[in-house]
Amino acid sequence: MTKRITHHTILGLVEDDKVPFNWNGQTLYGSSRDSLTSALLANDVRILRRHEKDGKPRGLYCNIGHCSECRVTVDGRRNQRACMTPLEENMTVESQDMLPYLTEGGKRDV
């Protein structure tokens, strides 16, 4: 199980305030210091999406916006990098399983 580090030997205490958000229809709670990747990880959600071609599970990778592996749909906006998105109360976050950009002619399975 993943866990929140509320007490740290050197960095001290942080409050684990409960910020509600919605992940694929389910209500979860994060903290006000969270990005979407950390809020989901704290809830033991590691699979953020399925690969568009082979359905294999994918999660966060770089956590600082460079790799785009963690793209999710946030309040209806597609392809948002979960690691760059600060958690806000009552956000609706959904996983994606389609190609991030439609290719010409709408073919998805390329």
Add this chain to the structure above:
Amino acid sequence: MFDTIIIGSGPAGLSAAGILKDGQNVLIIDEYYHPGGRLLGQLYEEEKDVWWNGQEIADSLFGDVKEAVAFRPSTSVINIEKDAHFTIHTTRGTFESYNVIVATGAREKSFPLPGWDLPGVMTVGAAQVLTNFQRVAPGDRGVIIGMNPLSLVIALELGYADIEVAKICLPPDNPLNEQSPVDAFETLLALGGLAPSKFIASASRLGAKLPLSHKAAVKLFPKSGVNAMGLPISIREKVTRINGREQVESVTVHEVDSKGRILPKKSRTIPCDFVCISDGLAPLSEICSLLNMKHVYIESLGGYVPLHDNRMRTEIENLYVAGNITGIENAKVAMLQGELAASQIIGDEANSRTTLEKINHERYYAKVKFHPELTRGKEQLESLWLEYMK
């Protein structure tokens, strides 16, 4: 119109803003949602009981400037143009300025290996930000693949948060990565300056006692590794694959000979629920590339850097660089470089000179040296600059 736009709110960008804030109209742009850049998450013991706490430093640098400058977080620069002034296009509007400081930092390098796309595999930097900034454990038990100053420092940081690091191993061979046990051994020895009181007791002593080549020392290095600084380091084992169905469950490691060649029959499995991949850092210079600026490849600086002089000037007038975009070094150097770039903008030559001296001093005495040939790399850069600008 801003006097100066600073791209990047890390140690370099915030320090530059600290110099410019009183006399200039300044805008800082950052892609992340919180100022500080990769200061956020840094945590190491500089000397006994003296801690470098990156987030505290970030908060203090930002606290100094936040009332006096404009700050736009969660804003990505997508293009930059230069005519009489600079026009910077972002995901949240277009901004103009007379001067620009590009302080975009670095990116982490990775090497591919089977299973690296499983959830639970991440860069060491990802684990650092999760652990120390967002305060969420990346998992219960991790394996780190790749041995360099960054990966070893972050391994220690995971320990401070009571997260178990089961093993630190070398990556498998591939055309992109040729780190051998000898290279790894040299990395360990070079880190002797870090936390001197308790550093790598066994590994360091092993090297010091032996008037032999490092290659010979590697042969004597125990196969299953040593426990140095509390870190389980194996330089004679390589991770050959990461296993798991829906997420990381284990890694497979193979023993190697002293040249780094895998012994196919000698393998074992190490259970873990996360894996960190680390192949060091490389300067992040897309913005300078957008302006078609001259870049030079210097291995000891971490890769391609925009051509610049030791006063942070570039071939484009009024465009300066600072921080890890100029080469991989520590945050203290980055802060000084930001101050230097800002001093150049306001034409403060006296402060430029003292700041330059401080940079040289910090570079020389740095506890963590990212590359042993750094000084030579900087000299090479300076001569390329002089040649190019002739």
